[in-house]
Amino acid sequence: MFSIRKAVKKDAAKIYAIRCRAILAECSGFYSDKQLALWTEGDYSSHFAEDVTDNFYVTEKQSKVIGSGKLDLDTGVIDAIFVDPDYFDQGAAKLMLAFLEQLALKNGLSILRLDSTLNAAAFYRSQGFIGNSISSYHSPRGICLDCIPMQKALLLAD
Numbered sequence: 503m504f505s506i507r508k509a510v511k512k513d514a515a516k517i518y519a520i521r522c523r524a525i526l527a528e529c530s531g532f533y534s535d536k537q538l539a540l541w542t543e544g545d546y547s548s549h550f551a552e553d554v555t556d557n558f559y560v561t562e563k564q565s566k567v568i569g570s571g572k573l574d575l576d577t578g579v580i581d582a583i584f585v586d587p588d589y590f591d592q593g594a595a596k597l598m599l600a601f602l603e604q605l606a607l608k609n610g611l612s613i614l615r616l617d618s619t620l621n622a623a624a625f626y627r628s629q630g631f632i633g634n635s636i637s638s639y640h641s642p643r644g645i646c647l648d649c650i651p652m653q654k655a656l657l658l659a660d
Contacts, residue, residue, distance in 0.1 A: 503563065503592075503593075504561050504562065504563050504568070504569075504592075504593070504594055504597050505561070505562050505563075506559050506560065506561050506562070506571075506597065506598060506601045507559065507560060507562065508558075508559055508560075509554045509555065509558035509559055509560045509570065510554075510555060511551055511552075511554060511555045513554055513558070513560050513567055513570075514546055514550060514551040514554040514555075515546065516560075516567040517554055517558060517560065517567070517570045517582075517584070518545070518546040518550065520567070520568070520569065520570060520584050520585070520586045521542075521570070521582065521584045522542040523586060523587050524584040524585060524586065524587060525538060525541055525542050525584075526538060526542060527587040527590070528587075528590075528619075528621050528622070529541075529619055529620075529621055531621075532619065532620040532621045533619075533620070533647060533648075537645055537647060540643060540644070540645045541641065541643065541645060541647070543643075549642075553572070557572045557573065557574060558570055558571070558572045558582065559571050559572070559573075559598065559601065559602070561585070561594045561597065561598050563589065563594075568585060568586045568588070568589045568594060569583070569584060569585040569586060569589065569594045569595065569598055570582050570583065570584050570598075571583045571584075571598035571599070571601070571602050572602075573602045573605055573606060573614075575605075575606070575609050575611070577615070578606060578611045578612075578613055578614050578615055579614075579615050579616060580599070580602055580614055580615070580616040581616065581617075583595055583598055583599060583602075583622075585598075595625065596629065599626075599629055602614075603654075603656060606656060607656055611656060612655065612656050613653055613654070613655055613656065614631075614653065614654045614656060615651070615652070615653045616631065616651075616652050616653075617637070617639050617649040617650070617651055617652075618631070618633070618649060618650045618651075618652050619647070619649060620636075620648055620649070620650065623650045623652070626652050627652075629654075630654050631652040631653065631654045632652060632653060632654065633650050633651050633652030633653060634650065635650065635651065636648050636649070636650060637649055637650070637651050
């Protein structure tokens with residue numbers, strides 16, 4: 503049904519569009535209209551396109567990009583798990599998270615970390631992440647958002 507592959511630079515526009523649609527669909531009610539507008543306004547930067555090439559993976563369905571995920575192999579930080587709203591609740595985010603966990607294990611990481619949006623914390627908890635305290639995430643776009651820092655210990659194979 504879904505497949506995952508390494509993202510390439512030409513995926514940046516699709517990933518950014520999915521990100522914006524997902525934020526607007528899922529985060530309203532948890533963040534103010536002003537925060538949502540600032541979070542999703544404008545176009546993606548050249549830095550974002552480079553980050554996509556270096557660290558992102560995409561979920562596809564029938565060769566169409568429908569989601570994204572990012573893992574920093576130096577820090578164990580997961581970020582940018584977004585799914586196109588047309589594909590919500592079909593398992594794409596769960597599949598991406600499992601893929602990133604396996605990638606982390608293959609690269610010798612023992613702990614994964616992420617800053618969850620308020621709306622996504624229950625999902626991450628259902629996948630074994632722990633964290634309840636609210637903190638502040640300062641986005642590269644200059645806005646401050648409440649988030650929940652979470653982590654998950656990985657069981658390394660012997």
